[in-house]
Amino acid sequence: MTRQSAYQLLTKYIKNPILLKHSLATEATMRAFANYFGEDEDVWGITGLLHDADYELSKGHPEKHGTLLFKKEPNVVPAEIERAIRAHTYEWSNVLPQTRMEWTLACCDELTGFIMKTVTFYASRKVADISVDFLLRKLRQKNVFPGADRKKILLCQSKLGIPVVQFITVTLNAMHSISNILDTKLEAEKETKK
Numbered sequence: 001m002t003r004q005s006a007y008q009l010l011t012k013y014i015k016n017p018i019l020l021k022h023s024l025a026t027e028a029t030m031r032a033f034a035n036y037f038g039e040d041e042d043v044w045g046i047t048g049l050l051h052d053a054d055y056e057l058s059k060g061h062p063e064k065h066g067t068l069l070f071k072k073e074p075n076v077v078p079a080e081i082e083r084a085i086r087a088h089t090y091e092w093s094n095v096l097p098q099t100r101m102e103w104t105l106a107c108c109d110e111l112t113g114f115i116m117k118t119v120t121f122y123a124s125r126k127v128a129d130i131s132v133d134f135l136l137r138k139l140r141q142k143n144v145f146p147g148a149d150r151k152k153i154l155l156c157q158s159k160l161g162i163p164v165v166q167f168i169t170v171t172l173n174a175m176h177s178i179s180n181i182l183d184t185k186l187e188a189e190k191e192t193k194k
Ligand SMILES: [Fe+2]
Pocket: 051, 052, 065, 088, 089
């Protein structure tokens, strides 16, 4: 599977520009961690890109999230990517993350989501303006986005052996590298406003 075919698959099922940005942020972060660990950047990147591809398909049925893409598109996604995607919703799927790629996806998905919420909430801020210290402060303030699963982010320490400050630094640097996309309205976003 190429990056181009993965992106086509993603945009076939995801129309919400916020979800597209979340997918791109998670892709960039997975690529950064693939490099960090010396793993296959494209496999990790495509895993990040596609992890929420069934989000709109599973609307109203969170227990199905992480499974529906493979029902709609059987034998399209490579097995190791499919397993990582099923494992990112392990609370429901009962597919527990095992490999480094699977744990990285589970932990960084929660963090990229937290960062984008932070950006949206603090409207004057852009991804490019967010710092590690600012994020650490917001993560410590339990009343800020209380629905965010902080424990899942912290699993980077026990499951991946990465101190949380380092985990946030790699994630934020990856998101800064595509801040031109994350801080600009995507074409689809512009179109929905027309
Ligand atoms: Fe998800």
